[in-house]
Amino acid sequence: MNLAIKKEQFSKLQSLIALLVLCLVISLLSDKFLTVANGWNVLRQISVNICISVGMTLVVLTAGIDLSVGSVLALCGAITAGLLKMGIELPDQNLYIGFTLFGACLIGILAGAALGFFNGWAITTFKVPPFVATLAMLTVARGLTMLWTGGFPISNLGASFAKLGTGWFIGVPVPVWISFLVVLLAIFISNKTPLGRYIYAIGGNENAARLSGIQINKVKIMVYSLAGALAALGGLMMTARLDSAQPNAGTGYELDAIAAVVIGGTSLSGGRGTILGTVLGAIIIGVLNNGLVLLNVSPFWQQVVKGLVILLAVIIDRANSKGE
């Protein structure tokens, strides 16, 4: 037990060391990197990815995967934007329903939770492998986004909604606050609640978990719903930030989230990993993106470098977990 805790701590430390080394290298090459303004930039830019990858971590801990998060983000952002901008009109009944900011955001997030619920339902009830079920949802949700928006962006959503993406609160950008609260909540769930223990138990050994009386299906459905809701929250932040819901928003974001989870030391086979590790992973990706642009590295090379960093992180992680 003691040994396991030490190992966990070491793996957290290892991401932290990687991050510090990365920061050191970039700051030696560019004097613009270690500034307060740039720090806020990086934190603001990663807040969407943090929301998504926190949800992804919970899913991966149950030995699952959620490939649909990018499309769910786009759909829910578009739903909220559409409701805010146009409301719902029912000419037959001579009815127009307008939405308050809160109402539109709430429906966006609930829609995300519902899509996640559907993922969880397909995975548990029909035993569809998570990879396949969420791959299907990736396509379906993207298609629904196109139908809902007609393929065109929904823009100019009003100053009060924009604050969700561009505002500041007590000296900290609003999206950073939101992602901070999401992280706190997820750490609380994973460490202090029965749900958290069940998640780890299922990922560690599903049969053992079932035999010990855990309602596996219920837990999984909750986890996928949560991942969907968090992707939707990311979608709201991005839409607010751009003042526009883009039909192709979030394309490929599932890969950034999985990368953050993996770099943060969470095992793709489930049962092992931490939220804090994922946060570090997301920061590493954010710093890397920011640093490569600051140094004006060619866009061709950027992709190569990012890929190699992910590979390196997993190799180190594997080397560490060999002893178990």
Add this chain to the structure above:
Amino acid sequence: MKHLHFALMLMLGLSTTACQPKKTPQEKKMAIIISTLNNPWFVFLAENAAAKAKELGYEAKIFDSQNNTALESDHFENAIVSGFQAILFNPTDADGSVANVQKAKDAGVPVFCMDREINSNTVAVSQILSDSYSGSVAVAKHFVQQLNKKGTYVEILGLVGDNNTWARSKGFHSVVDNYPALKMVAQQSADFDRNKALEVMESLLQAQPNIDAVFCGNDAMAMGAYQALAGAGKADKVKVFGFDGAADVITAIKEGKVSATGMQFPQVMAQMAAVFADEYLRGKRDFAQKIPVAVELVTLNNIDDYAAFGKK
């Protein structure tokens, strides 16, 4: 409104599939094969081609190649087999798409290219092309004039694997690089995506806080770059240049937020292709192989003549 539309589409989707067996084999129909529908500009192109084809009395079906030449090849095979009489075509790749058009030609199905060209003058009946290169030359000339031939700027490229990205970048540099006092201090890609452009621009502003202008490979990225500038309080110091003529940028030019864009005419190209196909099927054979559709410079001076994706 969109929502109703959505519900209606679902319902129509159900009802039309139910009636499909009634089709007669001699029905007149055109296939519209589009490189991608993941971008409003191409959606607009496809919808206008379909609308014009319907107006001319054809059934129209849109195929989405998802920027994938192999998928495009499947669409061609399906369109040929299922008896479409003509194909209105927006290629994924200038070289890779030639074989697909050849396949249609061999099967006796005429192909009309829209917006992007293919590298062959013998397989398509006609190619109605957006002149991205000369359009970016026009934007570049305005750029030089606005900056008084001196200053520093950054360029935000589209997808680095896309032909249009480089046609626009090369057209731009063919003008701007003749002025040694105009210095490009960074060149980065944001994949034609508004959010990526916002993030890239935020980072660029840290490295290069004193730039005078930014040239973006499309309008979505121009909007993202503008938002980064506005967030950093530099919107009035740095001039933004885009390309496409999208709705948001037309509004932004009116409000003085964006300096200029290159207006393309997807509606003109789409309608011309549909009309040509109709004329071909009625027996006309002499079509010009290449018809360039000029890209026009839109600035605050002439903004009142333009709307999203075209003239008013």
